[in-house]
Amino acid sequence: VTLDLVLIGFGNVARRFVRLLAELGPRLTYDHDIQTRVVGIATRRLGCVFDANGLDAVGRADFVESGSPLGPAARSTIGFLRASLERMSASARGGRLVVVETTTLDIVGGRPAVDHVRAALAGGAHVVTANKGPAAFAYRGLAAAASRANRLFLFESAVMDGVPIFNLQRAALPAATITGFEGVVNSTTNYILTAVEQGETFEGALAAMQRAGIAEADASLDLDGWDAAAKTAALANVLFDAGLTPHEIEREPVTAAAGPRILAARAVGRRLKLVASAERTGGAVRGRVRLAELPEANLLAQLEGQQNALVLHTDVLGDIAIVQRGSGLTQTAYGLVSDLVTIGREVRRSRTRAIPRPRPQARRGRTQATRDRR
Numbered sequence: 001v002t003l004d005l006v007l008i009g010f011g012n013v014a015r016r017f018v019r020l021l022a023e024l025g026p027r028l029t030y031d032h033d034i035q036t037r038v039v040g041i042a043t044r045r046l047g048c049v050f051d052a053n054g055l056d057a058v059g060r061a062d063f064v065e066s067g068s069p070l071g072p073a074a075r076s077t078i079g080f081l082r083a084s085l086e087r088m089s090a091s092a093r094g095g096r097l098v099v100v101e102t103t104t105l106d107i108v109g110g111r112p113a114v115d116h117v118r119a120a121l122a123g124g125a126h127v128v129t130a131n132k133g134p135a136a137f138a139y140r141g142l143a144a145a146a147s148r149a150n151r152l153f154l155f156e157s158a159v160m161d162g163v164p165i166f167n168l169q170r171a172a173l174p175a176a177t178i179t180g181f182e183g184v185v186n187s188t189t190n191y192i193l194t195a196v197e198q199g200e201t202f203e204g205a206l207a208a209m210q211r212a213g214i215a216e217a218d219a220s221l222d223l224d225g226w227d228a229a230a231k232t233a234a235l236a237n238v239l240f241d242a243g244l245t246p247h248e249i250e251r252e253p254v255t256a257a258a259g260p261r262i263l264a265a266r267a268v269g270r271r272l273k274l275v276a277s278a279e280r281t282g283g284a285v286r287g288r289v290r291l292a293e294l295p296e297a298n299l300l301a302q303l304e305g306q307q308n309a310l311v312l313h314t315d316v317l318g319d320i321a322i323v324q325r326g327s328g329l330t331q332t333a334y335g336l337v338s339d340l341v342t343i344g345r346e347v348r349r350s351r352t353r354a355i356p357r358p359r360p361q362a363r364r365g366r367t368q369a370t371r372d373r374r
């Protein structure tokens with residue numbers, strides 16, 4: 001299967017993604033019979049580029065990092081996307097076209113990422129995205145659009161990078177009900193809270209996360225709890241069809257003023273953590289992001305630096321915890337790659353379904369009794 005990719009956004013995540021694709025290429029081919037070809041790339045300020053025969057995406061990443069533009073600016077990203085979908089319509093009809101959406105999170109309404117996802121599905125493409133916006137603001141509508149179009153809308157790396165949360169639910173919890181969850185899901189704030197405990201300054205720790213490309217482009221999204229609220233909404237929407245947006249999640253920011261509280265908690269054997277949680281009670285879902293003082297024995301209290309964890313409360317399996325010890329751009333890029341593998345499998349499955357099975361034919365000379373025994 002050759003998947004054709006249109007990349008909307010070519011920042012830290014997308015550039016690591018194309019390099020990881022190149023690194024994992026032989027494995028994807030050998031283990032999953034998947035090849036990939038980037039045919040289009042759109043950015044906001046560095047222009048766009050399209051070639052139906054495939055682009056040297058790693059070369060383009062080097063190019064962008066050296067400060068050069070990709071190509072001429074498109075009048076609008078959505079216009080570039082629609083034109084690319086049209087030019088790749090044969091690939092789209094074959095279910096081999098994938099739009100990889102990695103634009104920045106917009107916390108007002110998830111736009112324009114939501115529009116990109118909608119346009120991609122309408123044009124017959126599958127969608128994978130690291131952007132939390134679409135699942136946090138418009139999950140129900142987009143999931144329904146994907147189902148109508150018979151395409152996949154996947155976003156494993158939107159929460160805890162490539163650690164399988166949505167895949168876990170989809171593939172391994174078919175008969176269990178998730179009743180709630182709590183977790184530490186924002187790496188930047190957990191890094192800052194840990195660093196301040198160790199005597200670093202709040203500003204120094206934040207700057208380290210910005211240099212590493214881990215903090216959001218607008219760091220106030222991390223510090224004000226919006227990133228965690230968007231993840232909470234996305235999780236609640238997918239895990240229990242909550243129909244929430246990040247604006248309906250209660251939020252507590254992490255500011256430099258928390259310094260004395262962090263140190264006072266540490267002095268009595270407790271740790272301050274930014275805890276994201278949601279629970280179903282009756283028909284309602286309540287989501288929160290709050291600074292909580294946790295005893296050291298609590299799993300979430302043991303998370304250092306950029307580590308994340310999520311505890312899912314289920315009816316039949318009790319609590320299931322997933323801990324992410326290492327996080328970074330590679331893990332995020334891996335989530336996108338794992339979504340591509342899911343799509344590749346789906347393309348192969350649908351091809352198998354499309355091939356009519358040969359009808360069993362009675363061999364000449366066989367008696368009715370022989371046929372009945374078979």
Ligand SMILES: NC(=O)c1ccc[n+]([C@@H]2O[C@H](COP(=O)([O-])OP(=O)(O)OC[C@H]3O[C@@H](n4cnc5c(N)ncnc54)[C@H](OP(=O)(O)O)[C@@H]3O)[C@@H](O)[C@H]2O)c1
Pocket residue numbers: 008009010011012013014042043044045046047077102103104105112130131132157158161213214215216217328329332
């Ligand atoms: N960094 C992480 O570790 C991480 C982890 C998980 C999820 N995420 C999510 O992944 C996404 C990408 O993160 P990132 O770190 O790669 O961000 P980034 O470095 O800021 O890159 C964002 C890219 O999107 C482009 N873009 C923004 N708006 C656009 C528009 N309207 N049309 C076309 N292109 C547009 C930007 O173009 P210009 O540069 O030209 O403006 C840039 O190429 C975000 O939604 C983020 O929340 C990131």
